[in-house]
Each structure stands twice: as C-alpha cells, then as structure tokens.
Amino acid sequence: MLGVLLTPILKREQTSFKALYGKSFAVDASIELHQFLALIRKPDGSLFTDPKGRVTSHLIGLLTRTSRLVIEYKLRPVFVFDGRPNPLKSATIEARRKVQQKAQTEYLQAITARDYSKAWSKVVMTGRVTGEVLADAKKLLSLMGIPWLEALEDGEAQASFMAAKGDVWAVGSKDYDCLLFGAPILARYLTLTGREYLPSKRTSRPLIPELVNLADNLQALGISREQLVDLALLVGTDFNEGVMGIGPKRGLALIRKYGVAEEFPEEIRSHLPENLDSVRNIFLHPRVLENYSLKKRGPDPDGMVEFLSEERAFKRDRVQKVADGLAESQSKSDSQLGQWLA
DNA sequence: CCCGTTTA
DNA sequence: TAAACGGGG
Known part of the structure; x- marks a missing residue:
C-alpha cells in the first residue's frame, strides 16, 4: 500500500491545465520517478538504457513529460526528494520491497511461460529508484532549470510544509498523505495521463488533473x-x-x-x-527543512545536450528542442510571471 | 510516458 | 478522423 486510503470520503474536483496555468507545485519526486520507471518501457517491458546499460526511462520522462508541463502549461514544479525515512516507516518499506520482489519473480515466470501481457503487468511494479536514478534525475532537473530539494525525512511532508507556508500553490502527488501533513491543496494527476472523451467538438485528449482542498474537505466532514x-x-x-x-x-x-x-x-x-x-x-x-532556498536557475541547454546526448545517447535535436523550449519559457516567465515561485 | 506515422 | 503501431535510449 502506498499512502493513506481516504478516497471514499474526500471531495475532489476536476480541474484543467488551463486553470492551473502559471501555478507552482511541490512535486513528490519519488512518486514521479516511480511512475516513469513503471510506464516508460519498451514493448518487451524492459527499461530504456544508454549504451552502458544505465537506466534512462526516468530521464525520458523528465525531458518529455515534465518539460511539457513547464513549456506548454507553464506549471512551475519544485521536485522534493525523500530524505532519510522515519524509522516507523520501515515496515512499509519492507512490505513494498517484498511486493517488488514478488512481482520480479512473477515477471520472470511469465517470461518463461511466454505470457507477455502478464509479464508486462508485473514488470511495471519492479522499477527501483536507485541512487543512480536519483542522482541522474537531480542532475537533469538542475540542467533543465527546475528547482529541487531534498527533505529531511518524508518528501511529502516537506512538500506539504512548503505549500502550507505559501511558497508553492499546491502539492503535486497522488497520495492523500499530504493532506494529513497539512497541505492546503493537493493536485493529483499532474503527472499521469488522463483521457477525456468529448463526444462532439474537441478531438484532443486533454489531461484531467484534480484538486483536493483540505479546508473544504475538513468542513464537509465536520x-x-x-x-x-x-x-x-x-x-x-x-x-x-x-x-x-x-x-x-x-x-x-x-x-x-x-x-x-x-x-x-x-x-x-x-x-x-x-x-x-x-x-x-x-x-x-514533521521534521522539515525550514530554510531552503529555491533560487531560480535558468536551463542550461548545452549542459542538457552534453549530458543526455553525449553521455546518454539521446537524439540531439530532440534534446535541443526541449532545451530551447525551456529557455524560451524561462525568458518569458522572467518578464511575465516574475519569480519561479510566487 | 509522448510523439510521429501508418492504417482502417 | 481516429485508432493502432513503432520508436525513443
């Protein structure tokens, strides 16, 4: 289990990226990276890697998905990484590892049995956010000019603190835990694809993020x-x-x-x-970092190309295109939106 | 996951 | 025009 299960009693409201235009979010980095490692895979279920075998699926996610949120929707994410877990979380961590190991075993069995659809369903649960994955993610975020910080303990607690303080507008997560941590607004599905079927008119497939407002829900629940x-x-x-x-x-x-x-x-x-x-x-x-600086850093297009194309074998023009988009987005936000954090 | 291309 | 497919590293 991941996070606290409160779905049946909480009021959620669908929103749109248009409504979220320009807003800032503290994003739970580990959840985000887990999503990328679960979903960004080749048809056979294996992760993308560079020629040296290093995992790159999360880098693809950051380069495509996250940059799109910034460039296209003008969202301003701050990635919050987990620090040292609270000792009371060890049972949960152990349980998760067991689930992962079981999934790994079942994946290998499914491959042997040539049951590839089952294999896929299992392999998505085996993604491990390793130290290398974390280090690469932080490096790329820095190069993309997206601020990040590391929490003392739970990233979700840190993100919630930042939202409660008003440094960011909301916490971007899929878990409800941040409401317990005091986040005034939880934004869900900022990171996952939701598909809306509009019978008439638009043929596009817009993402449907949803908001959970803490005060409103507490009031409704009494x-x-x-x-x-x-x-x-x-x-x-x-x-x-x-x-x-x-x-x-x-x-x-x-x-x-x-x-x-x-x-x-x-x-x-x-x-x-x-x-x-x-x-x-x-x-x-919660134990949180109270004095964090989120100084604005511009993207480093050359650094992105150096890291992703020369080191990790990404197609150069693809990286360059995103880098240019980020740079342009940044220069626009300088004049229009002011600081990264509002 | 996202995107561009092919296909029905 | 939309669903299916292939590729990304």
Missing part, C-alpha cells in the same frame, strides 16, 4: 485536521498498520462519535499504536 489524522491512524498509514475492518467510512463515524483516538473503545484503541502521538506527530509536526 472534523479537524487532527481528527483526520486520527482517522488515518484507524485506516492505516505508512507509519502504522491501522485497524482490521475499519476503512474511511467507519473510521469517520468513530471519529465523529468519540472525537479523539484516546476515547475509542478499548477493542479498537488496542489495535492502534501504544504511543499515539509518536505517529500523530509525524503528520502534525
């Missing part, structure tokens, strides 16, 4: 953020297991009835962590 965190503890988070048989709906009912986790009936309370505040504080008072 609970506080602290109570939403307690609700999440019932459902289960990356930092605790949750209570068997309790999902968002029943959790909400419990919170409404009892107010705080301490007041829950013993048979429920006993399934929650002994020290409730140890988990609550991860969400309510």
Whole structure:
C-alpha cells in the first residue's frame, strides 16, 4: 500500500491545465520517478538504457513529460526528494520491497511461460529508484532549470510544509498523505495521463488533473485536521498498520462519535499504536527543512545536450528542442510571471 | 510516458 | 478522423 486510503470520503474536483496555468507545485519526486520507471518501457517491458546499460526511462520522462508541463502549461514544479525515512516507516518499506520482489519473480515466470501481457503487468511494479536514478534525475532537473530539494525525512511532508507556508500553490502527488501533513491543496494527476472523451467538438485528449482542498474537505466532514489524522491512524498509514475492518467510512463515524483516538473503545484503541502521538506527530509536526532556498536557475541547454546526448545517447535535436523550449519559457516567465515561485 | 506515422 | 503501431535510449 502506498499512502493513506481516504478516497471514499474526500471531495475532489476536476480541474484543467488551463486553470492551473502559471501555478507552482511541490512535486513528490519519488512518486514521479516511480511512475516513469513503471510506464516508460519498451514493448518487451524492459527499461530504456544508454549504451552502458544505465537506466534512462526516468530521464525520458523528465525531458518529455515534465518539460511539457513547464513549456506548454507553464506549471512551475519544485521536485522534493525523500530524505532519510522515519524509522516507523520501515515496515512499509519492507512490505513494498517484498511486493517488488514478488512481482520480479512473477515477471520472470511469465517470461518463461511466454505470457507477455502478464509479464508486462508485473514488470511495471519492479522499477527501483536507485541512487543512480536519483542522482541522474537531480542532475537533469538542475540542467533543465527546475528547482529541487531534498527533505529531511518524508518528501511529502516537506512538500506539504512548503505549500502550507505559501511558497508553492499546491502539492503535486497522488497520495492523500499530504493532506494529513497539512497541505492546503493537493493536485493529483499532474503527472499521469488522463483521457477525456468529448463526444462532439474537441478531438484532443486533454489531461484531467484534480484538486483536493483540505479546508473544504475538513468542513464537509465536520472534523479537524487532527481528527483526520486520527482517522488515518484507524485506516492505516505508512507509519502504522491501522485497524482490521475499519476503512474511511467507519473510521469517520468513530471519529465523529468519540472525537479523539484516546476515547475509542478499548477493542479498537488496542489495535492502534501504544504511543499515539509518536505517529500523530509525524503528520502534525514533521521534521522539515525550514530554510531552503529555491533560487531560480535558468536551463542550461548545452549542459542538457552534453549530458543526455553525449553521455546518454539521446537524439540531439530532440534534446535541443526541449532545451530551447525551456529557455524560451524561462525568458518569458522572467518578464511575465516574475519569480519561479510566487 | 509522448510523439510521429501508418492504417482502417 | 481516429485508432493502432513503432520508436525513443
């Protein structure tokens, strides 16, 4: 499981890239990179690599997808990388690794059985964000002039802090965790393709991002953020297991009835962590970098060509085209939008 | 994932 | 005109 499951009780509103024009986002880098490694693959399911065998799928994603958001839609992402994970997350991390290993085994079995559609479905779960993947992503982001920073712990917590502080307009993620971390607005599907079928008129396939507003949802649910965190503890988070048989709906009912986790009936309370505040504080008072500088850096077209074309065998004109687009976008934003961060 | 090209 | 296909590194 990745993130807290609150879908059934949260109000989401569809938006459009037009409506998001010029807005800034703190993007969860590890989720973004996982997406790229899951989806940017050759027909046989293998990752793209350079001639030396180094993975390049995430670089393709950053060069094509992310640059398009910046050039075409004028979004201003800031990538937030995970720092050292909180010790309470180790069970989740271990569980994820097991899922990956299982997928890897099943992938190899499917290949042996020549069941290629099954192989594909499994291999997308095996993408590993390695140190090299992270280093290359950071290097390319720098060359593209896209700011990034590394969190002390959870990237999602850092991104949420930046949004709550007003340094960015929203957190770009697919998980709801950032609401627990206090992000005022969560923007989902900034990074995935959504396809809209308009029966008449437009034939294009626009992406449909959606927004989740924390204050609106708390008001609709009639609970506080602290109570939403307690609700999440019932459902289960990356930092605790949750209570068997309790999902968002029943959790909400419990919170409404009892107010705080301490007041829950013993048979429920006993399934929650002994020290409730140890988990609550991860969400309510996370360790975050307070003094980060997001100084604006322009793109480095020559550096992009050097890195991607000469080192990683990308087609030169393709890289050059994106680099030029970024440079132009940047110079326009200098005059029209001011700083990268508003 | 995205894009350009081919195909129905 | 849109769905299918192939290639990207």
